[in-house]
Amino acid sequence: MSANGKPKIAFFDFTSCEGCQLTVVDSLQDHPELLSAVEIVQFREAMSEKGEDYQIAFVEGSCTRQSDEARLKAIRQQASIVIALGTCAHLAGVNALKALHPLEEVRKYVYGDKWEWYETYDARPIEAVIPVDFAIPGCPIDRNEFIAVVKALLLGKKPPIPDYPVCVECRLKENVCMYTKGKVCLGPVTRAGCGAICPTYGSSCEACRGFITNPNQDSMKDVLAEAGLSVEDITAIYTMFTTYQVREKLLQKG
Amino acid sequence: MSKRIEVHHVTRVEGHGNIVVEVENGELKTCRFEVVETPRFFEAMLLGRPYHEASHITSRICGICATGHATASLRASEKALGVELSEQSWLLRKLTFHGEILDSHVLHVYMLVAPDFLGVGSVIPLVNSHPDVVLRALRMKKLAGDLCAMVTGRHTHPIAMTVGGFTHFPKMSELEAMRQRLIDSRKDVEATVELFSKLPWPEFERDTEYVSLSKPDEYAFIDGDILTSDGVRVPPERYKEVTNEFMVSHSTAKFTRNKRESLMVGALARFNNNYDLLHPKAKEAAAVLGMKPKVTNTFLNSAAQVVEIVHSTEDSIRIIEELLNRGVQPEEPAPIKHIPGEGVGVAEVPRGLLIHHYAIGEDGRITAANCIIPTNQNINNLEHDMRAWVPKVMHKPEPQMQLDLEMLVRAYDPCISCSVHVLKVQR
Numbered sequence: 001m002s003a004n005g006k007p008k009i010a011f012f013d014f015t016s017c018e019g020c021q022l023t024v025v026d027s028l029q030d031h032p033e034l035l036s037a038v039e040i041v042q043f044r045e046a047m048s049e050k051g052e053d054y055q056i057a058f059v060e061g062s063c064t065r066q067s068d069e070a071r072l073k074a075i076r077q078q079a080s081i082v083i084a085l086g087t088c089a090h091l092a093g094v095n096a097l098k099a100l101h102p103l104e105e106v107r108k109y110v111y112g113d114k115w116e117w118y119e120t121y122d123a124r125p126i127e128a129v130i131p132v133d134f135a136i137p138g139c140p141i142d143r144n145e146f147i148a149v150v151k152a153l154l155l156g157k158k159p160p161i162p163d164y165p166v167c168v169e170c171r172l173k174e175n176v177c178m179y180t181k182g183k184v185c186l187g188p189v190t191r192a193g194c195g196a197i198c199p200t201y202g203s204s205c206e207a208c209r210g211f212i213t214n215p216n217q218d219s220m221k222d223v224l225a226e227a228g229l230s231v232e233d234i235t236a237i238y239t240m241f242t243t244y245q246v247r248e249k250l251l252q253k254g
Numbered sequence: 255m256s257k258r259i260e261v262h263h264v265t266r267v268e269g270h271g272n273i274v275v276e277v278e279n280g281e282l283k284t285c286r287f288e289v290v291e292t293p294r295f296f297e298a299m300l301l302g303r304p305y306h307e308a309s310h311i312t313s314r315i316c317g318i319c320a321t322g323h324a325t326a327s328l329r330a331s332e333k334a335l336g337v338e339l340s341e342q343s344w345l346l347r348k349l350t351f352h353g354e355i356l357d358s359h360v361l362h363v364y365m366l367v368a369p370d371f372l373g374v375g376s377v378i379p380l381v382n383s384h385p386d387v388v389l390r391a392l393r394m395k396k397l398a399g400d401l402c403a404m405v406t407g408r409h410t411h412p413i414a415m416t417v418g419g420f421t422h423f424p425k426m427s428e429l430e431a432m433r434q435r436l437i438d439s440r441k442d443v444e445a446t447v448e449l450f451s452k453l454p455w456p457e458f459e460r461d462t463e464y465v466s467l468s469k470p471d472e473y474a475f476i477d478g479d480i481l482t483s484d485g486v487r488v489p490p491e492r493y494k495e496v497t498n499e500f501m502v503s504h505s506t507a508k509f510t511r512n513k514r515e516s517l518m519v520g521a522l523a524r525f526n527n528n529y530d531l532l533h534p535k536a537k538e539a540a541a542v543l544g545m546k547p548k549v550t551n552t553f554l555n556s557a558a559q560v561v562e563i564v565h566s567t568e569d570s571i572r573i574i575e576e577l578l579n580r581g582v583q584p585e586e587p588a589p590i591k592h593i594p595g596e597g598v599g600v601a602e603v604p605r606g607l608l609i610h611h612y613a614i615g616e617d618g619r620i621t622a623a624n625c626i627i628p629t630n631q632n633i634n635n636l637e638h639d640m641r642a643w644v645p646k647v648m649h650k651p652e653p654q655m656q657l658d659l660e661m662l663v664r665a666y667d668p669c670i671s672c673s674v675h676v677l678k679v680q681r
Contacts, residue, residue, distance in 0.1 A: 013270075015294060019317020019410040025361075026399060029392045032381075040378070044270075047376030048369075064294075094314045097299035106298040118293040139314065140410050201407035201414040202421025206310065236304055240311065 007154070010042035010054035011085075012075055014061030014068055015095050015123065019140040020086035021060055027143040034147070037154055054078060056153065060085040062095040062123040069129050076130040081153065084125065084132050087139035091210045092244035094139070095123035099243055125244060134159050139208035139241060142194050162192045163213050166205050170196035178204050184227050184237060189215035208241040257648065259656050271668060273659050275640070277648050285640045287633055287663065300623040305331045305614045306417050312610065312625070313411040316669055318361070320411045321354040321402060322603030323610075325476055326625075329599030330610040331417045336591030342582065343419040346405050349573045350412065351475050351601070352566040353401035357409055358604035359521070359559040359566075360398060362667045363450065364391035367556045370661050371453045387449065390442050394563075397439055401570065404428050418587030426578065433574045436567055443567050447539045450560045456661065460642045461550040462635055463514045464523035465496060467602050473524070473531040473565060475602045481527050483548065484513040490600040493609050497626050516635040519606025519628045520666065521558035522549060536565035552639050553665045559604075593618060605629055605669050629668045636666055 011021055021043070028034060041051030057079035063072060076082055087093035098106045099122045107115035126132055136149050136159070149159040162168075166187035170177070173196050178185035185204035187196065191212050198205050211217070224234045238246055261273040276284035296315055300308055309327040313320040325347060332339065339347070364387070365377040374380060380388050399409050404424045407413035414422035424432075467474035468481035480496050481487050488495050496512045525532075525540070529547045532540070540546065543557045596613040606628030613622035639662060647658040 017314050017317040017320070017410075019314070019320060022317045022361075022410055025365075026395075029396050035378070035381075043376075047378060049375045094299065094311055095294070097303075097311070098295045101298060101301065106295050109298040109301070110293070110295050120293055120295070140317065140408075197407055198413050200422075203310075203407075203413045203416070233304070236302075236307065240307060 004039070006037065006039045007056055008041045008051065008054040009038050009056045009058065010040070010051070010075075010079070011044075011058045012042070012060070012071075013044070014059065014072070014089070014126070015064040016061030016086070016088040016093075018060065020088075020136075020138075023140045023143055024058075024085075024146060027146050030143070031147050034150060038150075052078065056081045056083065058083050058085045059089050059126055061126075062088045062092045063126055063129050064095055064123045065119045065121060067119060072126060072129050081133045082126075082130065083149070084127065084135040086141045087137060087208050087210070087241055088123075089126045090135040090137050091242060092123045092125045093208070093241050096243035096247075097239065098123065099247065100239065123244070135161070137161065137191055137209035138194055142197075144195075145193050164192050165212055165215075166190045166192045166194065166196050166199070166209075168192055169194070170199050172196075173200050175199045179223070179227070182227075184224055184229060186220075186237060188223070189217060189220050206240045207238070210242060210245060257652060257655070259652060259659065261656060261660060271663065273640075273656075273663060275644055275659060277644065280648070282641065282644050282648070285637060285644060287636050287640065289633070297623040297625060300612070300620045302619050304618050305335070305612070305620055306618075308612065308620060308623075309415060309417070310411065315625070315627075317410045318358050318669060319354065319603040319605065319608070321350055321406065321409060321415075322601050322608055324412050324415055325351060326599040326601040326603070326608045326610040327612075328415060328417055329477065329601065330597045330612045331599070331614065333597030333599060334595035334612055334614045335417070335593055335597070336595065337418045337588050338591075339419060339588055340585060342577075342580075342585065343588070345573050345577055346420055346423075347415070347476060349570060349577075350402050350405035350415070352570045352573070353398050353405070354409060355475070355562060355566045355604055356398035356570075357395060357402065358667075359563050360391060360394045362604070363446070363556050363559055363563075364388075364394075366667070367661075367664055368449075368453075370657065370664065390445060394439060394442050394446070397435055400435075401432060404432055416587055418589065419585060420587070423582050423584050424577075426582065429574050429578055429582070433571060433578065436571045436574070439567060443564055446563060447542050447560055450557055451542045451544070455551065455553045455557065456658065457551070458553060458639075458643060458646065458662075459550045460552065460639055461548075462638070463512055463517040464526045464548070465512070465517050465519050465607060465631070466523045466527045467600055467607060468527060469531075471531075473528050473533075473569075477600060480600070480607065482512060482517070483523070483526055486512065490598040490609070493598060493600070493611070493626065497607075497609070497631060516638045517631060518552070518635045519631050520555055521562050521604070521606075522552070522555040523606060524602055525549065525558040525561060532561065533565045533568040535568050536561050539564040552662065555665050555667065559667070594621075596622075603628060605667050606631065627669075629666070632666050632668065636663065636668075 041054050057075050084090040152159045169192045186207040187205040190207040191209040257277045259275045272288040274286045309324040312327045313324040315323050402409035414420050464483040467478035469478040479487050526547045540561045594616045599610045601608050609626040611624040615621045647655050
């Protein structure tokens with residue numbers, strides 16, 4: 001705690017688009033009261049001041065190279081609470097797509113004969129490197145959920161992250177089901193909390209928030225197959241944000 | 255006089271970059287802008303993905319210019335597959351694009367640049383010292399975000415844009431309310447011009463080759479030829495003739511150059527190349543800011559962004575009025591005409607010319623992808639600017655010299671997360 005009794009908060013970013021930190025900035029536009037309840041000591045994208053004394057660390061981005069692990073471990077050592085901010089940190093997100101091709105091919109495709117200059121390994125969620133206390137899912141995170149999580153933490157409560165599928169929220173929005181429109185959608189197996197924003201704007205759920213704890217994936221695959229999709233199509237849909245999760249599951253089974 | 259300035263990492267920019275400058279006995283020895291962001295490999299990640307996923311994947315290159323990446327991506331697929339957008343789709347694409355220009359420019363000029371002139375480390379202390387300025391910035395940023403959200407669901411990352419059109423359509427009542435809010439925002443826009451016209455911009459001139467898109471009848475943000483201030487004009491498909499990339503052994507980045515040692519993209523390049531097509535009110539703002547092309551002070555890139563805030567506000571009002579007059583009808587995305595195909599999509603995102611180039615196979619999957627990012631095109635020019643700027647500031651005390659160098663970097667509004675797919679990591 002700082003002298004004024006406010007918890008000190010720091011934001012860090014690894015491999016990501018920094019869109020979740022921008023969403024944090026946008027959330028604070030509507031909730032300036034939070035700024036008086038906490039003290040932000042580090043937020044490189046928005047401020048020059050840099051404090052190393054913090055209790056709560058929000059980490060955006062995946063770990064995609066060995067040399068970033070030390071920085072992550074230092075954050076873990078300092079912070080009492082580490083929160084994975086958004087899909088890249090939580091699940092490795094789109095960064096894990098490169099794991100679908102041999103790593104050397106990926107490196108040569110982008111960097112040609114200089115490919116060895118660029119250090120990289122398979123993208124992983126930060127939990128693969130350090131223990132994580134909580135995750136705020138989503139690509140990007142949902143503004144309201146971020147505010148709810150911060151408020152819960154300030155009250156010493158567990159952050160309210162749902163463990164039921166997007167379909168629940170989609171029904172509440174009175175959306176026409178994407179399957180009724182002849183489209184496929186990962187809402188039935190994906191964690192809610194986004195307000196079903198993609199189906200609400202006419203686009204299928206792409207599972208950016210990851211799967212719920214007990215998704216019925218086999219049944220989901222049957223539904224997708226009934227919709228006339230090939231194994232390749234199904235794999236494409238399932239892997240946009242969840243390549244890491246899907247591969248981990250296969251490895252566990254295998 | 256010997257000095258070494260190292261800034262790890264420059265703050266109030268998007269992504270991780272370092273400044274390294276060494277002056278020995280009054281002579282500039284080292285001058286680098288290092289990029290230490292992790293490489294991201296987006297082009298390889300697109301391989302084998304269905305084309306309709308590409309805009310949702312590539313918007314994740316950047317949280318700030320997500321709409322710009324999605325737009326360039328969609329144009330690449332649409333050109334590859336012979337898709338012709340409806341007039342309504344064009345209006346909606348342009349409208350949400352303006353929303354992103356406004357969002358990004360307001361963020362940059364108020365929250366990233368202004369603190370340097372007001373002697374503080376971030377926008378947070380300004381809440382107490384300049385509450386009217388901060389509240390205005392927040393109001394303008396919220397409006398820009400809401401404009402994007404009305405059309406595509408959210409600014410980062412847009413949902414409702416798809417190959418051939420849209421999957422969601424704003425209601426007339428939403429358009430009417432947004433029109434009124436934009437009209438009401440004119441006083442904030444005017445106050446912005448006023449504020450930035452009074453800032454003591456550093457004196458610095460270095461002419462370079464300014465590169466932007468160009469269209470005959472509008473200030474180009476989506477599609478158009480690639481035009482340079484040295485008189486080169488090529489269609490997008492021949493982008494490599496202008497953006498030809500090269501490697502240098504001392505540097506972290508693939509660089510670009512065309513006619514000269516370096517080139518510059520972004521708001522200042524657009525202003526210089528397309529001034530005539532700015533909205534009349536934007537030209538008035540330019541006069542208040544003391545700008546007339548050709549402007550060769552790099553620091554005024556931020557002022558050119560202020561001019562574009564005026565332009566995008568006025569053009570958004572015009573587009574919304576057109577949509578209100580003609581009505582908005584839900585429509586299916588325009589069909590693809592042929593497959594396979596290859597296409598180049600171009601857009602002027604907040605930081606400059608963005609190019610997506612895809613080849614799409616018979617099965618609808620991407621077989622080749624290339625993205626050329628504005629910040630990547632600018633880093634070579636930034637280093638040349640730094641070399642010209644250091645001799646002017648090296649007599650100053652180190653903290654002031656460091657700030658002067660950081661301000662030059664921030665003037666480019668670099669977006670490093672975007673650029674790293676072509677940058678070498680140096681340690």
